[in-house]
Amino acid sequence: MPVGFIIFFIIVLILVIAGFVFTFAMMFNPKFKAKLIGKQLEANKYMVDEHKDDIKSISDDVAEATKGATKTTARAIKEGLKDFVYCKYCGAEIEADSKFCKVCGKKQ
Ligand SMILES: [Zn+2]
Numbered sequence: 336m337p338v339g340f341i342i343f344f345i346i347v348l349i350l351v352i353a354g355f356v357f358t359f360a361m362m363f364n365p366k367f368k369a370k371l372i373g374k375q376l377e378a379n380k381y382m383v384d385e386h387k388d389d390i391k392s393i394s395d396d397v398a399e400a401t402k403g404a405t406k407t408t409a410r411a412i413k414e415g416l417k418d419f420v421y422c423k424y425c426g427a428e429i430e431a432d433s434k435f436c437k438v439c440g441k442k443q
Pocket of ligand 1: 422423424425426427436437438439440441
């Protein structure tokens, strides 16, 4: 057997064992898990700090791009929350709490 193959096999074996150890440590040791999550959070915080301006610029662009859609959605929600009734005189759809019909102008 070539030496390269044996070395490769040993490296793969070590990586597999390390993977198992890591997984079990994650599963059964809350302290280890917390430490790793803490590190991940630290990394995220660093990343956010480092790219604050980019993130702000992206969220501004997204806000600008979705402005119209957000307005439409907000309007739809508002409309959906309203109760509608039909005008007694002309049959137009009007808000339940309106005093006058906005189509024919008659008192409800
Ligand atoms: Zn009416």
